[in-house]
Amino acid sequence: MSTVPVIDPTPGTLNCFLVEDSPLIRENLVATLQEMLDLAVVGQAEDEAAALRWLHDEAVPCDLLIIDLFLKRGSGMSLLPKARLLQPEAKLIVLTNYATADMRQRCEQLGADRVFDKSSELDELIAYCLELAATKA
Template structure:
């Protein structure tokens, strides 16, 4: 089963490569993307339960991924929110977890773990 996924990433090259990789290897269906906090919050609040996974970068053109995470607190239990950032320090992982992130991945060395996570989520949905 495919994961209906929303991407919050301001770097177009990273975003396009991420979407291509996850479509090919992890059965995601990209629903859209945002480059800043305001657009991401607006999309997520307008879509309610129509998405399965949100992948959020912490540093955006305007605003912060932390604000986007906060906006996802009222999501449905089946919906997953993960952070993908170059700034995945221990303290930042803890802060993201406190804001409701289901997982945090480092862009530089945990892309394979993100792919595995997405595959597990799509398998879990198929059996649900």
């Protein structure tokens, strides 16, 4: 399985597209974010090709894209500039286990708005999403 069915976006809700290859992390992240804020996951992909197909074909405007760097197939690094072109208004968030200073800088150069460490910065990710939701309300 490489994609999850599209959910229609809800007005006033933070619409999110998630690129993560681990089903467990996807499930837990979605549950946590939806518990903490008004967020709809409008699409999901587990690899770069599926993410690009969704971003190109579905034409669902997103407020937020959460992208893992290391996927089973493809790379979040190469996805970042393409996602920026296909969803120019969206905030591009990298959520990774490899959030070194060098990796953060590379991600920002490729178009990421923020980089968060999966193991230690989930509270910061949630706070950032809450700020985005407040500006959308």
